Amino acid sequence: DAGVIQSPRHEVTEMGQEVTLRCKPISGHNSLFWYRQTMMRGLELLIYFNNNVPIDDSGMPEDRFSAKMPNASFSTLKIQPSEPRDSAVYFCASSLTSGPEWGTDTQYFGPGTRLTVL
Amino acid sequence: AQKITQTQPGMFVQEKEAVTLDCTYDTSDPSYGLFWYKQPSSGEMIFLIYQGSYDQQNATEGRYSLNFQKARKSANLVISASQLGDSAMYFCAPRPSNYQLIWGAGTKLIIKP
Numbered sequence: 001d002a003g004v005i006q007s008p009r010h011e012v013t014e015m016g017q018e019v020t021l022r023c024k025p026i027s028g029h030n031s032l033f034w035y036r037q038t039m040m041r042g043l044e045l046l047i048y049f050n051n052n053v054p055i056d057d058s059g060m061p062e063d064r065f066s067a068k069m070p071n072a073s074f075s076t077l078k079i080q081p082s083e084p085r086d087s088a089v090y091f092c093a094s095s096l097t098s099g100p101e102w103g104t105d106t107q108y109f110g111p112g113t114r115l116t117v118l
Numbered sequence: 119a120q121k122i123t124q125t126q127p128g129m130f131v132q133e134k135e136a137v138t139l140d141c142t143y144d145t146s147d148p149s150y151g152l153f154w155y156k157q158p159s160s161g162e163m164i165f166l167i168y169q170g171s172y173d174q175q176n177a178t179e180g181r182y183s184l185n186f187q188k189a190r191k192s193a194n195l196v197i198s199a200s201q202l203g204d205s206a207m208y209f210c211a212p213r214p215s216n217y218q219l220i221w222g223a224g225t226k227l228i229i230k231p
Contacts, residue, residue, distance in 0.1 A: 112163075
């Protein structure tokens with residue numbers, strides 16, 4: 001079975017440019033998470049969706065960041081305009097469920113997108 | 119506030135020895151899950167093992183097992199018969215109910231041949 005798919009794997013861009021990161025969750029999973037990982041701040045949850053609906057975006061750094069999930073098999077994270085401090089590894093993860101009845105809702109991660117903003 | 123403590127920022131262990139990675143957490147929620155992930159130098163985040171707070175027995179998964187002590191709010195990961203491929207960062211991540219995963223800072227494990 002295919003795991004979580006992310007593209008691109010690496011992205012190098014210049015400050016001010018728009019960056020779009022893409023994610024395809026595991027088929028059948030109904031929750032999707034976007035994380036950012038840096039040496040300074042560790043792993044941070046940016047936003048998560050349940051059944052394609054954004055549930056909590058309190059981790060999104062600022063208005064330059066936006067995320068969408070138009071259907072159950074695709075999500076994007078967009079940064080516009082990008083800044084050097086956005087350089088990080090961005091992970092997408094999916095799970096079977098993520099409600100209050102948490103159960104064994106293991107999150108499975110994609111390989112990540114390493115973003116470098118010059 | 120929820121807090122995770124992984125007291126060992128780095129560990130060196132001889133190949134084939136057992137390893138214990140510490141994790142303590144601070145949650146008032148009586149119901150939660152406890153997850154461990156591995157992140158090798160290649161960067162991917164790999165799920166290893168899960169423990170529910172009401173599970174009667176400690177979780178085991180192959181060479182991985184959890185030493186779960188609910189009263190102490192401790193869930194240490196034990197890796198038996200360590201291998202060179204176990205060298206990686208290891209993250210403990212509790213998930214209280216009505217909340218998302220809370221990530222520790224991780225422990226860097228290096229297995230020496």
